[in-house]
Amino acid sequence: MSIVTDLLAKPGVIAAGEYAYRGDRFSYRGALTEEHARMASIMCRATTMGVNMEGKMLEVFQPRSGLQPPRGWMVHGADYTVCVMANVFCMLDNARASINDIVGFMRQTVANAPSDLI
Amino acid sequence: MATLDELMRLPAAMAAFEFRGSGELLDQRIAYPERINETTLDLLAHMCAANMSIATMQARGWEKVTAMKGFYPIQEFTLVGFDWSVVVSGFRREQLKSEGKTSLPPFMGVVLGNEKADYEAAFAVLEGREPIS
Numbered sequence: 001m002s003i004v005t006d007l008l009a010k011p012g013v014i015a016a017g018e019y020a021y022r023g024d025r026f027s028y029r030g031a032l033t034e035e036h037a038r039m040a041s042i043m044c045r046a047t048t049m050g051v052n053m054e055g056k057m058l059e060v061f062q063p064r065s066g067l068q069p070p071r072g073w074m075v076h077g078a079d080y081t082v083c084v085m086a087n088v089f090c091m092l093d094n095a096r097a098s099i100n101d102i103v104g105f106m107r108q109t110v111a112n113a114p115s116d117l118i
Numbered sequence: 119m120a121t122l123d124e125l126m127r128l129p130a131a132m133a134a135f136e137f138r139g140s141g142e143l144l145d146q147r148i149a150y151p152e153r154i155n156e157t158t159l160d161l162l163a164h165m166c167a168a169n170m171s172i173a174t175m176q177a178r179g180w181e182k183v184t185a186m187k188g189f190y191p192i193q194e195f196t197l198v199g200f201d202w203s204v205v206v207s208g209f210r211r212e213q214l215k216s217e218g219k220t221s222l223p224p225f226m227g228v229v230l231g232n233e234k235a236d237y238e239a240a241f242a243v244l245e246g247r248e249p250i251s
Contacts, residue, residue, distance in 0.1 A: 078193060
């Protein structure tokens with residue numbers, strides 16, 4: 001099974017998808033329209049590119065910092081959380097999802113994902 | 119509201135810090151000065167302030183476009199690094215704004231080691247839902 005299928009099977013995951021770092025492709029499953037999923041993938045990709053650039057700047061200040069290279073990021077709202085690791089994103093319903101489990105699963109699954117295309 | 123000392127009691131806490139919305143570091147606690155220093159925290163605070171602002175803008179736009187509610191305002195932004203994560207929160211500020219207050223506390227953040235990081239506990243402490251013993 002793909003990581004997106006695995007994620008969607010977890011409690012509280014309402015949508016999940018993948019995007020290409022170069023920005024020309026995305027795929028998704030779950031409770032989003034195609035257009036909304038496209039917008040979500042663009043926002044996730046933009047933020048991923050941003051935090052990777054920032055991580056490189058941080059590395060200059062403090063070499064071998066445990067934050068570099070960034071693996072992903074999350075934004076936590078009152079009802080929903082967006083969690084992104086490498087080029088995989090998912091949207092969580094806070095009331096039903098375990099954020100710790102999802103982050104742990106994604107970190108483990110994308111641990112060896114190449115980052116040379118970022 | 120969480121204090122820096124409370125944040126330092128989270129599992130795997132390496133540093134805790136306060137910063138302005140414009141990114142300036144105001145105060146900090148550092149558990150391992152040989153691994154993370156004040157200069158690093160200052161840049162990290164600026165990074166987190168920028169990402170909170172961008173995420174807030176995106177959440178605002180997303181809610182308008184999709185009519186899905188529950189993203190805005192962003193309560194926490196988390197950067198998951200290779201070995202460490204940083205979680206920052208503006209929750210208390212948003213709460214006070216919604217009460218009409220104009221004098222707002224700083225943003226707060228905590229750096230955690232990934233292996234033992236408990237993100238939900240960090241959110242709870244940053245939001246003042248769970249005092250940590």
